[in-house]
Amino acid sequence: DAGITQSPRHKVTETGTPVTLRCHQTENHRYMYWYRQDPGHGLRLIHYSYGVKDTDKGEVSDGYSVSRSKTEDFLLTLESATSSQTSVYFCAISGGARDTEAFFGQGTRLTVV
Amino acid sequence: GENVEQHPSTLSVQEGDSAVIKCTYSDSASNYFPWYKQELGKGPQLIIDIRSNVGEKKDQRIAVTLNKTAKHFSLHITETQPEDSAVYFCAAESSGSARQLTFGSGTQLTVLP
Numbered sequence: 336d337a338g339i340t341q342s343p344r345h346k347v348t349e350t351g352t353p354v355t356l357r358c359h360q361t362e363n364h365r366y367m368y369w370y371r372q373d374p375g376h377g378l379r380l381i382h383y384s385y386g387v388k389d390t391d392k393g394e395v396s397d398g399y400s401v402s403r404s405k406t407e408d409f410l411l412t413l414e415s416a417t418s419s420q421t422s423v424y425f426c427a428i429s430g431g432a433r434d435t436e437a438f439f440g441q442g443t444r445l446t447v448v
Numbered sequence: 449g450e451n452v453e454q455h456p457s458t459l460s461v462q463e464g465d466s467a468v469i470k471c472t473y474s475d476s477a478s479n480y481f482p483w484y485k486q487e488l489g490k491g492p493q494l495i496i497d498i499r500s501n502v503g504e505k506k507d508q509r510i511a512v513t514l515n516k517t518a519k520h521f522s523l524h525i526t527e528t529q530p531e532d533s534a535v536y537f538c539a540a541e542s543s544g545s546a547r548q549l550t551f552g553s554g555t556q557l558t559v560l561p
Contacts, residue, residue, distance in 0.1 A: 378537065437494070439491030
């Protein structure tokens with residue numbers, strides 16, 4: 336398995352509180368991504384990074400921010416969590432030896448109550 | 449941006465039969481089409497992919513076909529086994545930077561013993 340670790344794996348938080356999810360890779364891949372997975376929607380891209388401090392918005396970026404201060408870490412922050420952000424969040428990496436293949440983490444199940 | 453549609457959303461087959469999942473995409477500039485398998489509680493894992501300069505690719509019991517003119521691609525699984533039961537996602541790589549993948553909404557495949 337690709338060296339991707341997401342933390343935490345599960346989190347319950349209250350509406351209005353800030354939440355940060357962490358993705359850590361040991362593969363030195365250039366690109367990192369955050370997706371959310373909801374029933375009937377597949378995986379939708381929230382934000383992505385193409386290098387340290389280089390990030391951009393994806394399809395569903397409203398309410399989320401990201402930071403990448405080191406190659407190995409990509410943080411996703413919900414500034415003020417809402418119930419609509421209850422979802423399973425996946426981190427992915429690509430840009431390794433097999434350039435286009437994306438590897439996914441195990442996911443973080445976030446519940447906003 | 450890219451839009452990927454996937455059908456059917458659920459598919460049940462008898463063990464040993466074949467399964468076919470179909471996807472269409474909208475961006476004629478897309479040139480990379482991977483398929484992912486997701487087992488319960490895990491992240492998606494690449495099972496096969498195809499590039500736009502190839503019409504078909506096989507890997508043991510799995511094959512993918514691509515029709516660039518019609519902008520559709522399909523996953524074929526032959527001699528299905530119970531361990532093939534999972535959710536399958538198609539994806540298309542968007543034109544532009546950072547290897548962005550747009551995913552279909554997924555197909556729940558159930559192989560009945």
